[in-house]
Amino acid sequence: MRKTLFTASVLAMALTAPFAQAHQAGDVIVRAGAVTVDPREDSSDIYVGALSTSVPGTKATLDSDTQLGLNFAYMLTDKVGIELLAATPFSHDVGVAGMPGGFSGLNGKLGELKHLPPTLSVVYYPLDSKSAFQPYVGAGINYTWFFDDKLTSEAENKGFSGLNMKDSWGLAAQIGMDYMLTDNMMVNAQVRYIDIDTTGTTSYGGAKVKVDVDVDPMVYMVGLGYKF
Template sequence: MKKMVLGTALATCISGSAFAYDGGDFIFRSGAITVSPEVSSSALSLGDATLEGTAAGVDDGTALSLIGTYMLRDHWGVEVIAATPFSHDLKVSGLGETFDLGETRHLPPTVVLQYYPLQASSRVQPYVGLGLNYTVFFEEKVSGEANDIFASLGATGDASVSLKNSSGIAAEAGVDVAFGADQRWLLNLSVWWMDIDTEATVKVPGVGTVSATVELDPLVYSAGVGYRF
């Protein structure tokens, strides 16, 4: 009798019914997510003049990830990536020094088609994905330091900055490690590359409009936990 019970338990574990990634399953993941831009900027322009040797920069930003995956069928899922708003410091270099231009917030809603290569019963589930990203910039602000510099150049009021929204492709790789009594809880590590390009425009009253084309193309890192429903 004991052998029969042990055999039944072993068969259940091998079948993976408790932690299978089957069609129709829903997976929710959340944790810390960091956007780390790999910035490539054109030189700043003021009207028709190009300010040679200048460039824009964007610092990293961290937020809380909110990620849901629906398994369309075994091995294939569709993921929707959301997060609380990211905040990034904006920089300008090449005008004798690097100074703080201001800050912006953004949200990067992204949809990715995922592929899970291992059998559904595997406790360790690597995956890759490819999809589309749309990045929305908002609440852009110019710093007091930047306004002081613009005032020394003849500005007649505070400047304003805006960043154009962006759309592009996104690629990802990640891994889930199941744990817990029913193997429904997950430890997750994931990384994305996102094609994000924007046009930064700074309007300086009494001076003119300063603009630059900026390729952000960040690597996005996430570490957290998940649960499979």
């Protein structure tokens, strides 16, 4: 009986969705779902003050993380809107790779950091507003705030002290889609590229260690939305 009711509900949604009214000027859209930040980091060689030089072949590494993502959008016209991407804080492991010889013991996990990457974009919907399927493109600006930077106890035991990541301003671009399930509810999927550049600093043996990192993540989100 439950299976029959569920099947009937899905069929009803599928039949009504093509006739659902999509976005119009003045609409407020709230979306929530899972968002993944997947860094495509490219770092400079790590400068090691104890050696007074950058060490060729070394690099900083970051892993990916998934959190609750939130979107807030306001439609200026039937086709153009302003959108804010927000999320709960992302957490990433920071690592060191490529240290040679007597410094090879410094390779591995260095510490952890958290960040928030609020992104404000202008989005454009090319299809007729009566279409239930609404692909869109967008471009905007991102501010990434790094906080709660800390070393692992293992890194501190190796002689590292302190960890700081510089905040970043950068451009962002996205593609996405809404599919209207009803006049107000939708399924959403989106992919973004965000330009995030930062500088990480710590000290080793009392001397400065520094690296420039182009984080440049791909950001993926899937969720549900509601239009007011």
